[in-house]
Amino acid sequence: MHSLTYLTLDKDVRQLRQSDLDAFTGQISGGVLSAADDAYNEARKVWNGTVDRRPALIARCKSAKDVQAAVRFAAAHRMLLSVRGGGHHIAGNAVAEGGLMLDMSGMRDVVVDPGKRTARVGPGALLSDVDQATQAHGLATPLGINSTTGVAGLTLGGGFGWLTRRFGMTVDNLMSVEVVTADGQTRTASASSEPELFWALRGGGGNFGVATSFEFKLHPVGPEIVSGLVVYPFAQARQVMRAWRDFCATAPEELSVWTVLRKAPPLPFLPQSVHGTDVVIFPLLYSGEREEGLKVAARVSGFGDPIASAIGPAPYAAFQTAFDPLLAPGARNYWKSCNFSKLGDAAIDLMIDFASRMPGPQCEIFVAQLGGAMGRVKADATAFVGRDATFIMNVHGRWSDPGEDEVVRGWARNVFKSLAPHATGSGYVNFLTEDEAERVEASYGANHARLQSVKQRFDPQNLFRMNLNIEPAPSAARQAVS
Numbered sequence: 182m183h184s185l186t187y188l189t190l191d192k193d194v195r196q197l198r199q200s201d202l203d204a205f206t207g208q209i210s211g212g213v214l215s216a217a218d219d220a221y222n223e224a225r226k227v228w229n230g231t232v233d234r235r236p237a238l239i240a241r242c243k244s245a246k247d248v249q250a251a252v253r254f255a256a257a258h259r260m261l262l263s264v265r266g267g268g269h270h271i272a273g274n275a276v277a278e279g280g281l282m283l284d285m286s287g288m289r290d291v292v293v294d295p296g297k298r299t300a301r302v303g304p305g306a307l308l309s310d311v312d313q314a315t316q317a318h319g320l321a322t323p324l325g326i327n328s329t330t331g332v333a334g335l336t337l338g339g340g341f342g343w344l345t346r347r348f349g350m351t352v353d354n355l356m357s358v359e360v361v362t363a364d365g366q367t368r369t370a371s372a373s374s375e376p377e378l379f380w381a382l383r384g385g386g387g388n389f390g391v392a393t394s395f396e397f398k399l400h401p402v403g404p405e406i407v408s409g410l411v412v413y414p415f416a417q418a419r420q421v422m423r424a425w426r427d428f429c430a431t432a433p434e435e436l437s438v439w440t441v442l443r444k445a446p447p448l449p450f451l452p453q454s455v456h457g458t459d460v461v462i463f464p465l466l467y468s469g470e471r472e473e474g475l476k477v478a479a480r481v482s483g484f485g486d487p488i489a490s491a492i493g494p495a496p497y498a499a500f501q502t503a504f505d506p507l508l509a510p511g512a513r514n515y516w517k518s519c520n521f522s523k524l525g526d527a528a529i530d531l532m533i534d535f536a537s538r539m540p541g542p543q544c545e546i547f548v549a550q551l552g553g554a555m556g557r558v559k560a561d562a563t564a565f566v567g568r569d570a571t572f573i574m575n576v577h578g579r580w581s582d583p584g585e586d587e588v589v590r591g592w593a594r595n596v597f598k599s600l601a602p603h604a605t606g607s608g609y610v611n612f613l614t615e616d617e618a619e620r621v622e623a624s625y626g627a628n629h630a631r632l633q634s635v636k637q638r639f640d641p642q643n644l645f646r647m648n649l650n651i652e653p654a655p656s657a658a659r660q661a662v663s
């Protein structure tokens with residue numbers, strides 16, 4: 182029983198009767214939390230430590246039925262609704278101030294069908310849940326590089342990682358989604374059922390409903406792959422980054438090599454004198470045959486004169502957790518990101534210059550190598566449009582002291598501003614911060630108008646707006662389409 186009888190609701194302020202709240206609580210099998218509950222403060226936390234929002238209610242969903250009840254309740258009472266998958270989005274949209282937050286962490290099931298090479302995944306699953314379950318059968322689907330990220334948010338925004346050059350984006354491996362739409366109905370979206378909704382869900386984020394189950398295509402991977410890091414002194418940055426860029430142009434699709442410009446973490450294979458100094462790190466993964474992988478990966482150690490190289494066979498699931506310690510939750514974070522179709526010398530020089538002036542030891546500039554299979558999919562085949570991105574840069578402003586907020590944010594914004602003329606103009610919605618709503622339309626490019634039409638059909642009142650929001654199509658545009 183909650184003492185809460187009055188909530189600040191969206192648009193109008195409406196009275197919520199205790200009886201409404203009690204009836205709702207009875208419908209949610211994991212229970213409903215308010216500020217009076219002990220578990221409330223832990224449940225409202227998200228990855229980014231700058232986000233400190235207090236939802237009025239947290240519905241702990243355990244089934245699609247719970248989700249239906251929560252969506253209907255939010256719509257009936259005009260509550261601002263948010264959905265928390267893994268809680269990793271930098272903008273913190275998983276939690277709404279004064280709203281109703283759907284906590285999906287009670288729905289983490291992963292069921293693998295090794296014969297069909299598919300996995301059915303719950304909306305609260307983390308990447309580690311999927312990697313562990315699929316690798317038990319020597320299978321995998323392309324996901325991200327930090328094992329505590331939520332599958333739901335990552336997938337709905339596009340999703341890329343070490344296997345993307347070989348097998349495509351996460352959405353390219355999505356076979357179907359079960360989703361509760363704004364009218365409270367559960368729908369199955371796939372190539373043959375609600376195909377337009379399925380198109381929009383593959384990159385359009387949480388704009389179209391609450392996903393309650395994902396079905397993925399799996400591929401044979403590992404369990405042992407070739408992976409590791411090569412670390413160079415910062416003084417060689419210009420030479421090794423150019424060599425890396427040129428190498429990427431012809432690298433096999435089984436291989437992904439990313440660049441990280443940062444201060445050296447205390448890795449055991451690095452001499453102690455290097456810890457905390459500026460370095461260039463090339464993390465890499467080769468998912469094909471072992472001997473070939475060792476041979477190709479060795480070329481990364483030839484970009485210059487490395488401080489250390491730690492490349493060898495390793496379990497895929499283990500490498501998927503390798504970066505977790507550097508990306509632990511709770512720190513303050515601010516990101517700026519852009520896509521590149523080619524990386525010129527001038528862009529590389531700018532990255533190096535800004536990296537030499539990093540405002541703190543946890544900050545970094547990383548550049549992911551894309552292309553390959555993800556780039557062969559047509560830009561209008563899915564809502565995710567950035568198929569021309571051969572590199573994505575993400576400037577990670579990361580710090581602990583709130584007193585440094587503006588310094589770190591300012592640095593990240595300046596990196597972005599200086600690099601923007603070299604970038605495609607598109608962006609990756611999974612990396613956009615809360616002050617970048619104006620970049621949503623450009624990020625979807627030619628797909629934006631179609632997404633607005635799908636939004637108008639499935640969520641005309643914009644119930645799902647705690648996200649990088651796609652507004653329902655304006656009436657003039659609707660008339661033109663119909």
Ligand SMILES: Cc1cc2nc3c(=O)[nH]c(=O)nc-3n(C[C@H](O)[C@H](O)[C@H](O)COP(=O)(O)OP(=O)(O)OC[C@H]3O[C@@H](n4cnc5c(N)ncnc54)[C@H](O)[C@@H]3O)c2cc1C
Pocket residue numbers: 227228264265266267268269270271273274275276285304324325326327329330331332333334335336337338339340341342386387388390391392393508611612647648649
């Ligand atoms: C440390 C770190 C590493 C990352 N690495 C990668 C990477 O390698 N590759 C990559 O592609 N991305 C990466 N990302 C970005 C990541 O894809 C996004 O942050 C993504 O939104 C995380 O999903 P989540 O479920 O954890 O987030 P949440 O914050 O829980 O959710 C994000 C948004 O997704 C929507 N959403 C979540 N669940 C549902 C649902 N069930 N139904 C409908 N909408 C829902 C909501 O709008 C929500 O606001 C990384 C992020 C972090 C913080």
